[in-house]
Amino acid sequence: MESSELTRFEGAVLPHLDAAYTLARYLTRNASDAEDVVQDACMRALKYFDGFRGEEETSARAWLLAIVRNTAYSWRRRHRADALATEFDEGQHSHAVADDQPDGDLLRRAAQETLGRALEQLAPEFREVIVLRELQGLSYKEISDVAGVPVGTVMSRLSRARARLKEALT
Amino acid sequence: MTHPSFEAQLDAYVDGELAAVDARELEAHVAQCAECTRFRDGRLALRAAITARVPAFQAPDALRERVRVALKTAARARAPYRLSLRAVWRPLALAASLAVVALGSWNLALQRAAGETLADQVLAGHIRSLMPGHLTDVVSSDQHTVKPWFNGKLDFSPPVHDFAAQGYPLLGGRLDYVDGRAVAVLAYGRRQHLINVFLWPATRGPRGAPTTRDRQGYHLLHWTTTDHAYWVVSDLGPAELRDFARLVQQADSAAAVPLYR
Numbered sequence: 001m002e003s004s005e006l007t008r009f010e011g012a013v014l015p016h017l018d019a020a021y022t023l024a025r026y027l028t029r030n031a032s033d034a035e036d037v038v039q040d041a042c043m044r045a046l047k048y049f050d051g052f053r054g055e056e057e058t059s060a061r062a063w064l065l066a067i068v069r070n071t072a073y074s075w076r077r078r079h080r081a082d083a084l085a086t087e088f089d090e091g092q093h094s095h096a097v098a099d100d101q102p103d104g105d106l107l108r109r110a111a112q113e114t115l116g117r118a119l120e121q122l123a124p125e126f127r128e129v130i131v132l133r134e135l136q137g138l139s140y141k142e143i144s145d146v147a148g149v150p151v152g153t154v155m156s157r158l159s160r161a162r163a164r165l166k167e168a169l170t
Numbered sequence: 171m172t173h174p175s176f177e178a179q180l181d182a183y184v185d186g187e188l189a190a191v192d193a194r195e196l197e198a199h200v201a202q203c204a205e206c207t208r209f210r211d212g213r214l215a216l217r218a219a220i221t222a223r224v225p226a227f228q229a230p231d232a233l234r235e236r237v238r239v240a241l242k243t244a245a246r247a248r249a250p251y252r253l254s255l256r257a258v259w260r261p262l263a264l265a266a267s268l269a270v271v272a273l274g275s276w277n278l279a280l281q282r283a284a285g286e287t288l289a290d291q292v293l294a295g296h297i298r299s300l301m302p303g304h305l306t307d308v309v310s311s312d313q314h315t316v317k318p319w320f321n322g323k324l325d326f327s328p329p330v331h332d333f334a335a336q337g338y339p340l341l342g343g344r345l346d347y348v349d350g351r352a353v354a355v356l357a358y359g360r361r362q363h364l365i366n367v368f369l370w371p372a373t374r375g376p377r378g379a380p381t382t383r384d385r386q387g388y389h390l391l392h393w394t395t396t397d398h399a400y401w402v403v404s405d406l407g408p409a410e411l412r413d414f415a416r417l418v419q420q421a422d423s424a425a426a427v428p429l430y431r
Contacts, residue, residue: 006245010238010362017237021229035233042237046244115223133185134217135226140187155187159178166216 009049012060013042019061019136020068026131027072027124033079041071062142069128069146118168126161133158180206184213236302238362243300288349288401289383289390295346295355296366296388296403305357305364306342316343320354326371328354328398331421338365338414348401358414365404365414372399380415382408391415395422 020041024034045067119127125147132138132146143158144151182188183196200206299305308319317330323345332340341357346368353370372394380393380402389411391402402415 006241007362009245010241014234014237017229017234018227021233022227025227034227035230035236038229038233039237039240043240043244046241115219119224130220134220135224140182140185155178155182156175158185159181162181162213162216163177165220166212169216169219 005049009046012049013045013064016061016064020064022135023065023068023128023131024072026119026127027069028076029120033075037072037075038068040075041068044071059142061136062138062145065132065136065138066146066148073124114168115165118165122161122164126157126164129154129158130161130165177209180209181213184210184217239300239305239364240302242364243302246297246300285381285392289385289392291348292366292368292390292401292403293385293388295348295368299344299346299355299357299366300364305344307344309342311340311342313340316340316356319343320345324352324354326354328356328369329422330356331418333358333414333417333421336417338417360404360406360410360414363404363406365402365406365411367418368401368403369398372397380412384408393419395419398422 017038020038021034024037024041025031028034028037041064045064048067119130122130128147129143132143138146140151140154140158143154147154149157179188179192179196180200183193183200186193188196200210308316310316310319311332311334313330313332317327320328320330320343328343330340330343334340338358338360341359341364343357344355346353346355348368348370351370353368356367356369358365358367374394377394380391380400383390383392388403388405389408391400391411393400393415400415400418402411402418404411404414406414
């Protein structure tokens with residue numbers, strides 16, 4: 001890879017490192033796992049950068065976040081087979097979902113508040129739409145690109161996730 | 171329309187994601203429906219609560235550095251022609267040396283070959299340092315931490331200066347092995363670039379202005395002071411690297427001749 005190409009890649013990707021880290025942080029619920037996921041994701045992104053060039057409709061941020069998301073999912077499948085197995089179940093009361101992975105520092109403090117805790121207890125596909133929409137302001141279309149699901153699914157997941165969080169607030 | 175999907179429509183409306191015509195229609199309905207008004211207000215309150223209580227994170231600096239270094243290393247691994255260039259270079263250098271030797275300039279040839287071998291070793295050390303976890307043995311931007319760290323590890327005490335104020339922050343130090351001896355290496359940053367300064371006690375005394383070499387996309391600067399032989403290597407642009415070298419030289423001579431005391 002030419003160094004100018006690397007510079008172009010860094011220019012496209014590095015500005016979104018905070019967003020990447022935030023998503024990884026909420027998906028892994030762990031600071032050091034999140035760092036590993038982001039680094040892995042950046043390496044993958046470098047590999048697929050040629051493929052990204054043509055797709056002007058996808059923002060660089062959504063493109064990177066999609067890779068971070070996939071990396072986090074496969075990473076978790078590899079390292080903690082059970083961690084993502086918690087399915088979002090309408091009939092299941094949120095407090096019944098064990099916090100199987102207590103986390104350090106910031107996330108723990110946030111989780112001590114009911115809202116943060118409720119978010120942590122959402123299944124990842126519901127947690128991620130909240131993070132992408134509310135913390136990072138992605139459009140439904142961008143979220144659909146990141147999560148690899150139709151916009152209609154984004155809509156319904158977002159609505160169900162909010163309904164669950166709303167319960168935690170009241 | 172089932173209830174959940176109607177709620178999803180309301181959510182999309184609150185998110186500003188509905189087509190204008192649908193949004194107007196829904197807005198008209200919400201205006202006269204107490205239940206929908208309550209729902210919308212509840213969603214707005216939830217959004218405010220999330221904004222207030224659920225943090226977005228900043229990527230730690232250490233992560234940024236890790237990613238940057240890993241990218242550089244990976245990008246280099248994708249450029250195998252650089253390695254082959256290196257393989258081609260050796261016989262060429264030998265041929266060049268032989269040509270000079272044929273002209274009878276024994277001494278010059280030997281010096282030159284020695285310089286090129288050193289440049290090779292320094293460059294290899296630089297590239298090695300870019301691999302994850304190899305940049306620094308002591309991580310500190312504080313020259314008063316880095317300098318004592320070398321005590322007992324080297325048979326000389328290298329001058330260590332931080333140039334953060336000039337835009338070249340000290341990242342740390344490490345040991346390397348060049349020219350058959352242990353040498354000090356100081357790592358500096360410049361935006362996305364890394365600069366390694368190799369130095370060890372001089373054997374032949376000061377010799378003129380820095381010499382420059384370009385290898386595999388890296389720039390090398392070499393000079394010798396009364397006390398030390400210096401090699402500076404980086405992928406930074408040559409002009410900035412010369413500026414950096416000047417800072418090192420000035421700091422070194424200021425330390426050797428304490429003008430301001």
